[in-house]
């Protein structure tokens with residue numbers, strides 16, 4: 001598939017075929033899309049809970065009650081469900097872990113290069129902590145980059161997906177014990193293969209005109 005087909009083939013899948021499962025090989029590629037998504041200063045302020053068992057999906061589906069009950073069948077019938085979590089704090093130990101990992105992965109020529117990165121990126125962390133006072137919002141924005149990366153990549157693998165914000169984060173955080181781990185749920189993605197009941201697959205895509213959303217200078 002070329003990029004245009006990948007973009008147009010992707011749509012928010014409204015009904016999944018419960019009998020069709022994502023292969024282990026494709027699931028590993030989906031995990032790579034999540035882990036290798038870009039984030040500001042490589043902060044990776046995220047964690048991904050992935051359910052492929054019936055029990056795991058049922059636990060996640062508990063967070064779709066009341067007004068969000070329309071999302072329950074998507075979660076139960078999808079092959080895999082990803083809960084995108086953000087950290088509750090961007091603490092110094094997380095920042096140190098990122099820099100140490102980069103060192104272990106061979107990204108620094110020497111201690112001076114590592115110290116320079118600590119200083120430069122420390123500036124941005126304090127900028128969000130003290131100037132903008134938006135650390136939580138900043139981290140959540142990074143999480144959405146991982147969501148976008150996953151959606152487009154899944155389409156390239158001919159895997160259908162539905163992003164889901166219609167759920168109760170309080171219920172999901174409690175069910176998965178996220179807050180005790182310093183995490184909170186942000187958004188969900190259901191992944192698998194569309195069923196015949198997926199009405200959205202048959203509808204024309206609709207977007208605002210290019211001239212309204214794009215300014216070319």
Ligand SMILES: Cc1cc2nc3c(=O)[nH]c(=O)nc-3n(C[C@H](O)[C@H](O)[C@H](O)COP(=O)(O)O)c2cc1C
Nearest residue numbers: 010011012014071162163164165166167187200205
């Ligand atoms: C962050 C996000 C949250 C969404 N939440 C839901 C949801 O809870 N349930 C649902 O059926 N669709 C949900 N959608 C799907 C959007 O309605 C859909 O992407 C949009 O209408 C554009 O249609 P398309 O993705 O089919 O091109 C969500 C999409 C995004 C990006």
